[in-house]
Amino acid sequence: MKKVILISIDGLRPDGALKCGNPFVGELMKIGSYALDAQTVMPSVTLPCHMSMFHSVTPERHGTTTNTYMPQVRPVSGLAEQISMMGGKCAAFYGWEPMRDVMRPGSCAFGGYIWSYADDAVDSIVTDKALQCIEKYHPDFVYLYMPECDDKGGHDTGWMSETYLKQVAAAIGNVKRVYEAAGGEYTIIVTADHGGHDRTHGTDLPEDMTIPMFFMGEEFEAGKAMENVSILDIAPTIAKIMGVPAPREWEGRALV
Amino acid sequence: MKKVILISIDGMRPDGVLACGNPYVEEMMKKGSHALDARTVIPSVTLPCHTSMFHSVTPERHGITTNTYMPQVRPVSGLAEQIKLMGGKSAMFYGWEPLRDITRPGSLTWAEYFNAYADEHTDGILTDKALECIEKYHPDFVFLYMVETDEKGGHDSGWMTPTYLDYIAHAINNVKRVAEAAGDEYTIIVTADHGGHDRAHGTEMKEDMTIPMFFMGEEFEAGRALENVSILDLAPTIAKIMGVPAAREWEGKALV
Numbered sequence: 001m002k003k004v005i006l007i008s009i010d011g012l013r014p015d016g017a018l019k020c021g022n023p024f025v026g027e028l029m030k031i032g033s034y035a036l037d038a039q040t041v042m043p044s045v046t047l048p049c050h051m052s053m054f055h056s057v058t059p060e061r062h063g064t065t066t067n068t069y070m071p072q073v074r075p076v077s078g079l080a081e082q083i084s085m086m087g088g089k090c091a092a093f094y095g096w097e098p099m100r101d102v103m104r105p106g107s108c109a110f111g112g113y114i115w116s117y118a119d120d121a122v123d124s125i126v127t128d129k130a131l132q133c134i135e136k137y138h139p140d141f142v143y144l145y146m147p148e149c150d151d152k153g154g155h156d157t158g159w160m161s162e163t164y165l166k167q168v169a170a171a172i173g174n175v176k177r178v179y180e181a182a183g184g185e186y187t188i189i190v191t192a193d194h195g196g197h198d199r200t201h202g203t204d205l206p207e208d209m210t211i212p213m214f215f216m217g218e219e220f221e222a223g224k225a226m227e228n229v230s231i232l233d234i235a236p237t238i239a240k241i242m243g244v245p246a247p248r249e250w251e252g253r254a255l256v
Numbered sequence: 257m258k259k260v261i262l263i264s265i266d267g268m269r270p271d272g273v274l275a276c277g278n279p280y281v282e283e284m285m286k287k288g289s290h291a292l293d294a295r296t297v298i299p300s301v302t303l304p305c306h307t308s309m310f311h312s313v314t315p316e317r318h319g320i321t322t323n324t325y326m327p328q329v330r331p332v333s334g335l336a337e338q339i340k341l342m343g344g345k346s347a348m349f350y351g352w353e354p355l356r357d358i359t360r361p362g363s364l365t366w367a368e369y370f371n372a373y374a375d376e377h378t379d380g381i382l383t384d385k386a387l388e389c390i391e392k393y394h395p396d397f398v399f400l401y402m403v404e405t406d407e408k409g410g411h412d413s414g415w416m417t418p419t420y421l422d423y424i425a426h427a428i429n430n431v432k433r434v435a436e437a438a439g440d441e442y443t444i445i446v447t448a449d450h451g452g453h454d455r456a457h458g459t460e461m462k463e464d465m466t467i468p469m470f471f472m473g474e475e476f477e478a479g480r481a482l483e484n485v486s487i488l489d490l491a492p493t494i495a496k497i498m499g500v501p502a503a504r505e506w507e508g509k510a511l512v
Binding site: 069071089097098100101105107108109110111112113114115118119137 | 325327345353354356357361362363364365366367368369370371374375393
């Protein structure tokens with residue numbers, strides 16, 4: 001089973017990534033393929049968008065339309081459940097507790113959570129946890145979720161503010177650490193759940209709906225810009241790379 | 257806020273802990289108070305019993321009657337939510353993923369999960385993680401859940417078998433490590449969710465329904481045996497020690 005790391009940087013706008021000043025963004029675009037105008041789903045809110053990232057259906061289908069998880073009425077199996085069913089081991093490291101519900105209990109082998117305000121540089125702490133787990137156990141699928149761009153950047157000080165861009169630069173620094181430690185063993189996909197404007201998100205404004213994606217691995221052509229990409233394409237793409245079947249209900253397409 | 261560590265050793269029978277051969281069991285009985293015939297709730301199954309441990313109502317009230325979590329119909333607030341309400345910070349370390357649902361998202365500040373079969377001695381790994389968190393952050397409430405006694409001991413080889421007793425001896429050793437590292441700062445309570453017989457549990461047999469409890473801290477008289485104790489008494493006891501209000505619906509009694 002080919003191994004994949006999925007990194008979600010909450011609230012990362014494409015122009016935020018380009019302007020953050022971390023030179024590794026330019027590297028990301030040279031090493032692999034990327035999309036700078038991928039679209040998320042409505043509402044452009046963390047849990048609904050991540051549910052769509054993992055289940056490849058829109059919120060109107062999975063039913064989680066706010067940051068409070070709702071058990072699915074007619075459940076669509078998600079990426080972690082599909083991987084687990086095929087015998088793959090999953091790990092999740094996250095800085096926002098409601099995130100746990102994007103995977104059903106029983107689908108992960110490892111998990112680590114720390115609240116974004118429990119310490120400084122929580123993104124870096126969850127990255128450390130992920131890297132320790134990767135080094136020791138080499139899980140087949142690793143999900144790393146960094147909340148600080150959204151929480152401490154966007155909501156606390158405003159999207160595209162100096163603090164926000166600093167948080168983006170720090171998050172990209174963590175991506176670089178993951179790439180340098182595990183890029184040989186794993187295909188790495190970096191994305192966001194939604195963007196933001198002023199100090200909020202959730203609308204259908206382009207600032208909220210447009211997200212960047214970076215794909216690094218042998219499956220992806222170096223330096224290629226991809227078009228018409230949706231957050232719904234993430235789960236089918238990862239499933240195809242890993243040789244895991246996509247459920248009938250998934251609506252996105254594999255980008256490989 | 258007085259600090260508390262609650263340790264649950266899944267499937268630990270009172271006669272199992274007495275027969276496990278770890279001399280620290282006797283230490284615990286000398287140092288603090290204990291109950292060797294405390295009662296759990298029906299069904300004597302992990303998630304229903306732990307939900308009762310945290311919510312101080314029986315499964316017929318909280319509605320979780322199997323190991324699949326169900327959102328409460330008329331929710332009773334649990335121990336972690338009450339602590340959070342009073343500004344306390346909680347941490348949870350657990351070896352079985354469905355257990356995450358005994359606290360609502362947003363009530364914890366730290367969590368680590370590690371599947372019991374992802375490594376050997378996962379109880380020890382989780383204890384290490386708990387001790388690291390305690391040393392660095394000193395959370396107000398720590399819940400440490402060890403699952404190997406139940407899974408690798410009881411279900412895989414049978415309750416009261418040498419393998420089962422060996423897992424208890426190891427679990428008690430982890431308790432000893434916690435008490436030695438954090439016993440001055442924290443009151444420590446050690447218990448189980450249910451017992452077991454043959455290679456199962458879930459019935460009303462006394463082997464399934466009887467659990468041990470050990471209480472170590474200034475609130476508890478040394479060497480005293482407590483009587484008529486129920487798993488429903490744990491949340492009210494911990495809440496009282498921590499100065500946190502009990503929810504109106506809680507049915508257990510504070511033992512202090």
